[in-house]
Amino acid sequence: MKKVIRLVNVQIWAMLANMLSVGDLKKKKVNVIYAGIVLFTVVLGGTLCYYAYFVGSILKAYNSIEVLPSLFMAFACIMVLFTTLYKVKGTLFGFKDFDLLMSMPVSNGKIVASRIMLLYVLNFVFVFITMGAVTVVYGILARPGLIFYLFNFLAVFLLPLIPIIIASVLGTILSFISIRLKYSNIIYIVLVFLLVLVWMFLPFSIDTNEALAEASKAMADRINTIYPLAGLYSKAVTQGNIMSMIIFAAVSILAFMLFTWGIGKIFVKLNTEVMTGSYKAAYKLGELNISSPLMALYKKEFKRYFASPVYVLNTGFGMALLLILTVCLPFIDMRDLMGDVQLAVSLKEFVPLIILFCMATTCTTMASVSMEGKNLWILKSIPVSAKTIFASKILVNLTLLSPSVLASVIIGIILKFSFIDELLVLLLVVSFALFVPAFGLVINLSFPNLTWTNETVVVKQSTASVISIFSCIGLVAVFYGLIKFTDNFYTGALLFICLIWILNIIIYKVLTEKGVNKFIKL
């Protein structure tokens, strides 16, 4: 057990160091990590408390407050399921320090346990904050007895186990299916996309016209039916049912132990297959396609992007969703989809908001320099200027953002936007499309991480990716704020376009001057 804890400890600190783009963890930098964790906890915990109080107050008014813990438990489980599904390849399979770990005098079982524990610890932080928030709010609103706090405290440690198992099993099956096929990464990406989409669109089958309290109750009932452990948890914490708590704990722990044992059996085999790929040694030299240096870099960058499932799944989901929405639009009622949102925003405000939000999540350049990792020497030694390299990275991001232009035109036609509205939406989309890649690149050059061992850290947890995504989403919020502040869609949109163009000029100037110097010094 000591070795497992030591391995988890090393991996967590390495991950935290990677997240903050620092190599050796000196005391000052350790303090930065602590400060970051505290800030993250406070912001997330505060937001969740606010949200729990909002929902809890309504539930209390309808005498359904006992639903609140199960709703948040379900929310935490779904988040664990999604985030683990993304992380399975890269944490459990296909991680870069596999060779180093396997060469250590530690049993396979302990290595597997350390990798699963790593997934557990990563998820536990989120579950702890979520359930902490709901415990506080439920305590205030429902005034439960001591047994609620005791059972909820125990349940927090058990909650992540089953979602981790489900996501890991699904992730493992997807890895197994995909590695046997030629374009394994693409197939893995598509399979995960499909799974997440099915999960996302499932709630739409629930009647959303009910009042929030009734809907929440109906949702909790449905969750209990789909996921019986949620029912056990609910009974245990809200009714103080000891038997439910014991069954909940026993099922979670036994399933986790069984899963760890099972995965240990295929760990080495699957990792070997995931990491080596196919090997034929039967190539005959044929015709070669010639490209310009920029096009060659662009093609290389594009292939690099699609070779990393975690990169695609985290930066391509917005555009995939937008495309699906565009294709489905003729068959769905937009006002139904908007639900309660339609009271606050009009359709012509809602459409660009959705498109801009999807674009904000499609920033590939936030990690494109870091993703070079140990390959950076190639880019630095070839006879191509830094500006051309930047252009190739921006072009890939622009290509991935291009469906937003198409979507804005098609949505405008379907929803019968006026010419002016359509033009404005297009201008918004094009301006923002030019901003996102250049901004991401500047941020990545400012916070590069070239020593990563796990792509997930660069794509999801690095300083550059957090700053880029939150800034881009923040700008979408600014767009909404401008519309509300001016009380006029046209004035707000035009002000936003002006703001983006000012930012674009600054960003491109920074990129071509300071950005080039930063790249040279990498």
Place this chain on the structure above:
Amino acid sequence: MLQIVNFSKTYKGGKRAVDGLSLEVNSGDIFGFIGHNGAGKTTTIRAIAGVLNFEEGDILIDGVSIKRDPVYCKKVTAYIPDNPDLYEHLSGIAYLNFIGDIYEVEKSDRRHLIEKYADAFELTSNLGDSISSYSHGMKQKLAIISALIHSPKLLVLDEPFVGLDPKAAHTLKGIMAQMCKNGSAIFFSTHVLEVAEKLCNRIGIIKNGKLVAYGPTQEVTGDSSLEDVFMELVETKQP
């Protein structure tokens, strides 16, 4: 072909890896750069290749400063690092074609040169496979082929023989000799002193960032072997 003028490099934290290094490599030279671990060989090589940024001194390739026109310098240079981390998501042929595109190698020459060098290093049948499936030696061979297909005027190699099988090492030595006959210059680091002694017409020995011996191999070694000279130099305490 290569002129290093008073080049120095100090890393963050104050470590002076290279201190006032000056040397010259002419067309037709095979220059062996020798030194103990941490002497400053890789730092110098990375600076020549344009991979490492530096402030003090200058490096001229084909008469052009790498600081002033890095793209030209890189165009006529090929660099092979000691540990060739290549794009694992590409196949061998896709990587070679990528390099061909970047160096704008003509279509007709490209096919011929890839075929010639891939055959020489017995890698042709593996070119369709993903680089991720290659062994260390195969990656090293691919890096060497990629360096040769654009016919560089200056070939810079860091420990090129590490990881190569004896046949591939022999092939590389033959190609290096042929390149020099054709007017190219080669600058390489090695710990294998016998290879340096046999292959190089000029040698430089670096110790703690400073050049302690430099010149034609015969002049540096005199009546002793290169190994004896090297051991004597590295064991002598600097004032």
